[in-house]
Amino acid sequence: MEYRRWSVHELAQYLRSSLEADYRLQDIEIEGEISNFRIPASGHAYFTLKDAGAQLACVIWASDMATQRYRPREGDRAIVRGAVSYYEKGGQLQLYGRSIQAAGQGDLYVRFEQLKQHLSTEGLFSPERKRPLPALPTRLAIVTSPGGAALRDVISTLQRRFPLMDAILIPTLVQGEAAPTQIVMALAQVATLPDRDLLLLVRGGGSLEDLWAFNDERVVRAVAACPVPVISGVGHEIDFTLADFAADLRAPTPTAAAEYATPQPLGVMQDQIDQKRARMSVALQWQIGKAQARLNRVRLQLRPQALRNDINRERQTLDMLRDRLQLALARDLGQGRKRLASLRRALINAGPEATLARGFALLQRADGTPVSDVEAIQTGEMLTARLHRGSLRLRVEERWQDE
Amino acid sequence: MSEPTFEQKLTELEEIVRQVEMGDLPLESLVRLFERGQQLASECEQMLADAELQLRVLENAPDGSQRLTPYMPPENE
Numbered sequence: 125m126e127y128r129r130w131s132v133h134e135l136a137q138y139l140r141s142s143l144e145a146d147y148r149l150q151d152i153e154i155e156g157e158i159s160n161f162r163i164p165a166s167g168h169a170y171f172t173l174k175d176a177g178a179q180l181a182c183v184i185w186a187s188d189m190a191t192q193r194y195r196p197r198e199g200d201r202a203i204v205r206g207a208v209s210y211y212e213k214g215g216q217l218q219l220y221g222r223s224i225q226a227a228g229q230g231d232l233y234v235r236f237e238q239l240k241q242h243l244s245t246e247g248l249f250s251p252e253r254k255r256p257l258p259a260l261p262t263r264l265a266i267v268t269s270p271g272g273a274a275l276r277d278v279i280s281t282l283q284r285r286f287p288l289m290d291a292i293l294i295p296t297l298v299q300g301e302a303a304p305t306q307i308v309m310a311l312a313q314v315a316t317l318p319d320r321d322l323l324l325l326v327r328g329g330g331s332l333e334d335l336w337a338f339n340d341e342r343v344v345r346a347v348a349a350c351p352v353p354v355i356s357g358v359g360h361e362i363d364f365t366l367a368d369f370a371a372d373l374r375a376p377t378p379t380a381a382a383e384y385a386t387p388q389p390l391g392v393m394q395d396q397i398d399q400k401r402a403r404m405s406v407a408l409q410w411q412i413g414k415a416q417a418r419l420n421r422v423r424l425q426l427r428p429q430a431l432r433n434d435i436n437r438e439r440q441t442l443d444m445l446r447d448r449l450q451l452a453l454a455r456d457l458g459q460g461r462k463r464l465a466s467l468r469r470a471l472i473n474a475g476p477e478a479t480l481a482r483g484f485a486l487l488q489r490a491d492g493t494p495v496s497d498v499e500a501i502q503t504g505e506m507l508t509a510r511l512h513r514g515s516l517r518l519r520v521e522e523r524w525q526d527e
Numbered sequence: 528m529s530e531p532t533f534e535q536k537l538t539e540l541e542e543i544v545r546q547v548e549m550g551d552l553p554l555e556s557l558v559r560l561f562e563r564g565q566q567l568a569s570e571c572e573q574m575l576a577d578a579e580l581q582l583r584v585l586e587n588a589p590d591g592s593q594r595l596t597p598y599m600p601p602e603n604e
Contacts, residue, residue, distance in 0.1 A: 262534050270584065271601050279582065279600075287578035288533050293598060294585045313585065316593065390575055397537075397575075400544050401568050407548040408561045415554050 136212035143217070149208040154180065154219060155227050158200045163189070171196065173204060173219065181211075184221040193362070194225050194331045201227035232332055236339055240366055243341070248348050249369040255353045257373060261322040261385050263290050265352070267310040270295040274326040274357070274378035281382035285389035292317055298327040303337035311346040311354075322385055323352050325367060326378035329360040338365035347371055357381025486510040487518075498523055533574045540567040 130138070143149055156173030163169045167186025172179050182204055184192075196202055206221035243249060264282075268275050270293060282289050294313055296306035307325070314320050325347065327338065337343060338358045347354050347370040356371035357378040368374040375381035388396070480486065487495040488508045495501060501520055509516040531539075543564040547557055582598040 260534065260537075262532070279580065283580045287580045288574065289580055291580065291582045292585055292595060293582060313593075317585065393575055394572065397540075397568050397571050400540055401565065403544050404547050404561050404564045407544070407550065408557060411547070411550040411554060411557050414550070 133212070136210060136215070139217075140210040140212060143209050144207075151205070152208060152219075153203055153205045155201065155203045156180065158196050158198060158202050161196050161198055169196070169221075173202070180219050181214075181216050182206075182219045182221050184224060188222050192224055195334075196224060196226075203227050226331060226333060232336065236332075236366070239339065239341055239344075240369070243344060243366065243370070248344065253348065254372045257353050257355070257384070257387075258321045260388055262288060263319055263321050264292070264385060265314045265317060265320040265323045266291055266293045266326065267296055267307060267323060268293070268326045268378070269298045272298065273328040274298075277328075277377070277379040278324060278326055278382040281379050282386060285383065286386035286393075287390075289386070292320065297337075299330065299334050299337055304340035304343050307337060307340075307343050308346040311343075311350045315351045320352050323350055323354045324357065324378075324381050324385055325354055325371065326357040326381050327359065328378065329363065335359050335363055335365055338367040341366075343367055344370045355381045355384050480510065480512040483512075485516075498525055533571060533578075536567050536571050536574070540564055540571065543567065 154173060156175050156179075159172045159174055159179075161169070161171040167189065169182075169184040169186075169189045171182050173182050174180070184204070184206070194202070203225055204219060204221040205223045206219050208217065208219055210216070211218045247253065266275065266278060268278070275293065282291060294310040294317075296310045297303040298307070311323070311325070314323055325338075327335065335358055338356075344366040347356065347367050353372040354370075355373045355375055356365070356368045357375035357380055358365045358368060359377075361376040364374075373384055375384050486509070488510065489495055489501075490506060490508070495507060501507070501523060503520050503523055505520050507518045507520065509518055543560050546552065547560055547564065550557065552560070583595040584598050586594050586596055588594065
């Protein structure tokens with residue numbers, strides 16, 4: 125058997141093409157512990173994945189690294205997905221990672237979704253629960269880490285937009301085991317501070333684990349139960365925590381939270397004051413104008429000629445009214461007369477005259493009341509009988525009733 | 528009673544603008560209100576110009592008591 129003598133370079137090329145020809149190695153997930161993690165100026169991430177039995181060199185190019193939410197740290201258990209190849213110049217087999225996530229993160233996502241579902245069903249995130257924010261907050265409470273970038277962002281935003289703000293920091297841890305308890309306590313402590321009208325709950329960006337305190341059920345409930353309205357600004361735009369859902373307003377970043385807390389920055393305030401000045405001037409000028417007009421009117425009325433004119437004008441009015449009154453009266457009278465005549469005709473037709481003319485008589489007692497009932501008449505009583513054209517005096521001789 | 532806050536001054540200014548616009552009061556009172564309003568507007572503007580963010584830190588003492596202290600930015604900035 126003849127030996128072929130390889131150059132190092134040839135072998136390296138051979139190893140590389142062999143590895144790259146194995147499709148199973150070209151899309152592979154490997155879990156291990158991160159060590160020697162470093163990102164030099166190039167932005168590429170270099171580290172070693174290892175477990176108890178072996179280790180593997182890894183690289184993730186800067187362009188891929190930029191899209192990762194997870195920021196690996198020394199000692200983390202992580203899962204890297206990528207392709208295995210051979211780095212000829214370095215003489216080593218490498219995993220070329222395209223994505224990296226913390227091991228166990230899958231579990232976190234499941235827990236996140238479950239708790240979200242649970243609290244959502246309970247109505248903790250419902251829009252009706254959201255409280256309106258004050259129109260011009262001036263007394264802020266800030267719950268965050270005293271040394272964090274989030275606080276720095278909030279301070280500089282407040283200073284720039286609305287430095288009249290009176291802010292109180294309630295310092296807490298914002299990640300780690302003790303963070304939830306501290307945040308819950310801070311949210312409750314707001315009640316003990318002098319009349320705070322708004323609370324900012326903020327934290328800078330980080331991995332899902334870093335932000336986990338803001339997914340803690342106790343924290344989420346404390347946000348919902350906070351005695352003053354809460355604006356949350358946790359992580360970056362893409363990071364949503366359950367505390368965000370429970371807050372009265374969710375800001376994408378701590379800076380944005382501070383901007384929401386200062387809805388009327390200095391320029392707007394200045395404009396408003398200018399506007400009020402202008403409104404006062406206009407209103408006063410208008411009032412002065414009105415007063416002047418009234419004065420002119422009074423002055424005019426004081427002149428004797430004007431007074432005479434007024435009196436004459438009043439007289440004219442009176443005359444006109446009188447004319448109209450008489451006209452109306454005359455019209456009413458005329459109609460009255462006509463109605464009277466027709467009534468009389470109707471009366472004549474319906475009255476006794478026409479009946480008497482037909483031969484009937486109207487019996488009346490001495491006092492003039494008509495007689496209609498035999499019982500009411502005594503024998504011997506004197507009655508008057510009215511006929512068509514005259515009357516008779518009668519004495520009652522006898523009386524009887526028809527059966 | 529301490530110096531009124533910006534908010535209180537602004538509220539008073541708003542009330543004055545409303546009263547001047549309603550014009551129910553005698554002219555003399557309106558003019559006095561107007562002058563007071565102008566003064567308030569100037570004071571508000573001065574407060575805006577002079578304003579410096581007030582930030583205090585709530586400290587929980589080991590004995591359970593609390594106090595507010597002025598915020599000191601971290602040294603390494």
